[in-house]
Amino acid sequence: MRVMHKISTYIYTLKQGIINIGKNKMFSLASVATMSACIFLFGVFYSIVANFTNTVKGAEEKVAITVFFDEDMEEDAIKAIGEQIKKRPEVSKIVFVSAKEAWESYKEIYFEGNEELSAGFEDDNPLANSANYQIYLSDVSMQKTLVKYIEGMDGVRQVNKSDVVANTLSDFNKLLGYISAAIIIILLLVAVFLISNTIMVGINVRRDEIAIMKLIGATDFFVREPFIIEGILIGLMGSLIPLGILYFMYGNIVGYIVEHFVFLNNIMKFLPSHTVFKTLTPTALILGVGIGYLGSRITIKKHLKV
Amino acid sequence: MITLTHVTKCYTEGIPALNDINIDIEEGEFVFIVGNSGSGKSTFLKLLTKELEPSSGQIIVNGTNLKKLRQRRVPLYRRNIGMVYQDFRLLKDRNVYENVAFAQRVIERSPRQIKKEVPLMLSMVGLAAKYRSNPKQLSGGEQQRVAIARALINKPKILLADEPTGNLDPSNAWDIMNLLDSINARGTTVVVVTHNMEIVKAMNKRVITLKKGVMVSDELPGESNA
Ligand SMILES: Nc1ncnc2c1ncn2[C@@H]1O[C@H](COP(=O)(O)OP(=O)(O)OP(=O)(O)O)[C@@H](O)[C@H]1O
């Protein structure tokens, strides 16, 4: 049964929770520190994974594969090839570029500012055989498979793949995800254990007082709540501290990389802090507070018979 | 107010700490429970607060049959009973004021009422000036007054005291007993367990004597011929 309490009662139990932490400084501090370390690591991995994911997504949005056809192909045959490729699940978009269009865009790039130089080629398109399909992928990791498939098709002269980096990144990203999940789970278990210990020490120190409270007629809520608050506050501090540090670090590190490691900046597409922290902040807070709540709940259930 | 019928309590099977007790205490009475060490006095009080369950028999307190009282409602039940102990049982981590106020916070009195009622109660037990002291800084007699103030702040119908003067010198013991007497005079039913026969004789109240778990006498005021 859920009982509503007066606001003054919540304020009182909140105060008691804070007092509990003050009385149990060493253990509380250790819990906050461990929790902070966990959330910090979580934040670091999250930031890395988020940036890699963003980079991979960026690569996926770029042309991954260009398909050229045998010389003098009929338009219908080209269309048939396009239809067939479109059916593949890993294909997100397919665009036909005619020989003329190919020449136009080539011109734009190579004769920029000297358009009259290109005029001599007008009647005899040097890229007459460069009509192609540009294929965009929904999943870069499928690039190899798709290329192999298209190369095996009739009427296909050549298949160009643009980026192998994306593929490697995608694999690396997955690996990173697994490693970080494993590390985080271990650390979180440690954090739950430490919080649980902190609460247990608090309960043991106050055994007599708890007995007295119960004789006076205190309900379970009254006896338990301060310990729950203690756990939640530890979790809250343990997530706010690393979030602050991460926020400070993220901007600086990305700035440093962009400035000093130009090649990395070419490969990577870095996310701005506010994008990263829009997700990271609530996740870390829920994680921290959740663990604090859970740790104290479990302990109370086990050690506080009320 | 308090009725026990054929109540027996055995901690170990076959060895009753209380044996077939029948007691009826009326509202507004002042009763002493006396007897040697180990005669079952504390056990008797613990049955009344439902810290213990009787092995057999029925206990009715203020209309509540304790056997039928669900565990979840025990805290609510205890709020109608003030408890005072030989060792005071104050919360050592807070001052006099907070110790008394705690009983009110438990029943969710509003902060405004608490601020009004606690000082009144403290001045009634003669401790208005020491409200900020820590229990450790008080004499035994003063600590017991705090405990009594805490027991009474919620205006319980019943006050149970287990050797409230056991740790006090004679003059303090008398002060506390007189305080309990004046509380009884205002209508609270008071049950006091004590070894202090001198005070028991002088106060001329109902006296119930236990011996090895058996009730051996129940003397009304004026009946005593010891
Ligand atoms: N928790 C317990 N477990 C087993 N036996 C107990 C327990 N508490 C009390 N007893 C036994 O029950 C009997 C009555 O104990 P009780 O504490 O009621 O005596 P008492 O009259 O209050 O004594 P005292 O004057 O010394 O306080 C004693 O023989 C005691 O040893």
Ligand SMILES: [Mg+2]
């Ligand atoms: Mg006793």
